Amino acid sequence: MTANPGHTPVLVTRTLELLAPAGGELAVDLTTGCGGHSLALAEAVKPDGVVIGIDADSTCLRCAADRVRAAGGRFEPFAGNFVEAPAFLRKTGRRADVVLADLGFCSSQMDDPKRGFSFSAQGPLDMRYDTRGPLTAEALIARSTERELTELIRRWGEDPLAGKIARKLVQTRQREPIRSTTHLARLVLEAYGPRARFSRIHPATRTFQALRIAVNEEIVALRSILQHIARGAMGVHEGGWLNRGARVAIISFHSLEDRAVKRAFAEMASRGVATLLTKGPLTADKSEIAANPRSRSAKLRAIRVDGPGGANQGWGFGVRKSGGPRLLTHEP
Numbered sequence: 181m182t183a184n185p186g187h188t189p190v191l192v193t194r195t196l197e198l199l200a201p202a203g204g205e206l207a208v209d210l211t212t213g214c215g216g217h218s219l220a221l222a223e224a225v226k227p228d229g230v231v232i233g234i235d236a237d238s239t240c241l242r243c244a245a246d247r248v249r250a251a252g253g254r255f256e257p258f259a260g261n262f263v264e265a266p267a268f269l270r271k272t273g274r275r276a277d278v279v280l281a282d283l284g285f286c287s288s289q290m291d292d293p294k295r296g297f298s299f300s301a302q303g304p305l306d307m308r309y310d311t312r313g314p315l316t317a318e319a320l321i322a323r324s325t326e327r328e329l330t331e332l333i334r335r336w337g338e339d340p341l342a343g344k345i346a347r348k349l350v351q352t353r354q355r356e357p358i359r360s361t362t363h364l365a366r367l368v369l370e371a372y373g374p375r376a377r378f379s380r381i382h383p384a385t386r387t388f389q390a391l392r393i394a395v396n397e398e399i400v401a402l403r404s405i406l407q408h409i410a411r412g413a414m415g416v417h418e419g420g421w422l423n424r425g426a427r428v429a430i431i432s433f434h435s436l437e438d439r440a441v442k443r444a445f446a447e448m449a450s451r452g453v454a455t456l457l458t459k460g461p462l463t464a465d466k467s468e469i470a471a472n473p474r475s476r477s478a479k480l481r482a483i484r485v486d487g488p489g490g491a492n493q494g495w496g497f498g499v500r501k502s503g504g505p506r507l508l509t510h511e512p
């Protein structure tokens with residue numbers, strides 16, 4: 181199979197500066213996608229280091245494996261949810277030195293109408309990263325009550341017209357099933373009515389985001405992996421999946437995700453088991469945004485795992501211009 185990445189990775193240089201992967205280390209890419217970050221990690225841990233690449237989408241994973249191996253990197257694919265990563269590492273008796281999560285979807289998924297992520301092209305209302313998953317967006321719309329749909333669109337889409345959209349969906353499905361992306365987009369437009377003219381983004385954007393998050397239980401998965409990271413940081417001595425000194429970076433694309441990451445990292449730092457490597461979120465600069473508009477909303481945060489009684493008995497942040505993370509206070 182020819183590797184066709186179809187996705188430009190975001191914030192690669194800054195991510196590598198923070199994660200500072202070194203030769204021989206074990207890097208875990210929790211969201212390998214099309215392999216852009218995995219490729220950079222594999223290059224850095226060469227020749228003895230390994231990248232374990234995880235993705236719920238096995239098509240992406242195959243593409244990533246081809247790319248990384250073609251470049252001479254050691255790559256171990258794992259098809260599944262990233263929440264399974266800690267158990268997988270423990271089972272195989274390994275600990276990670278570097279962990280990355282670049283959340284959300286790949287451009288290749290968004291651009292494929294058959295996957296149903298985009299309202300710009302006609303396709304089935306699927307939206308699953310893992311096509312073996314039990315729930316499609318079509319099933320979710322068909323089965324949820326009006327109240328549940330309102331809550332879902334309000335919470336995960338932050339759409340102020342959630343109630344109107346949910347009502348429209350429920351009224352429509354009594355007459356005909358809602359099966360395609362373009363049908364759903366049209367219904368949201370109708371629910372907006374004249375307000376659509378004042379919307380900065382396409383009115384369906386938030387509803388599609390909400391359904392995608394719900395179908396893939398994205399916030400549930402993020403909270404769960406954050407808990408695993410916190411427990412991993414507490415358990416660096418025994419039974420853990422993270423090495424002392426492991427670096428963990430998370431790139432998020434909306435405020436719901438970033439808030440969860442910020443809180444979890446701050447909590448770990450305040451308990452003294454991790455050091456914040458980013459004071460606030462790092463974002464793309466103008467040139468990256470011009471070259472890759474998707475990077476506009478990317479927010480990167482990172483920590484270093486110190487473990488109980490670790491180096492961080494205070495707060496420290498900072499990134500060296502080159503050569504990896506640096507602590508501004510309490511450097512060991």
Ligand SMILES: C[S@@+](CC[C@H](N)C(=O)[O-])C[C@H]1O[C@@H](n2cnc3c(N)ncnc32)[C@H](O)[C@@H]1O
Pocket residue numbers: 187188189190210211212213214215216217218234235236237240260261262263282283284285286309396401
């Ligand atoms: C933004 S893309 C990653 C892009 C990648 N960093 C690159 O450079 O090509 C996010 C990927 O995470 C996957 N994904 C999202 N949630 C996941 C989860 N809970 N478990 C495993 N993979 C997940 C998606 O299928 C998608 O391929």
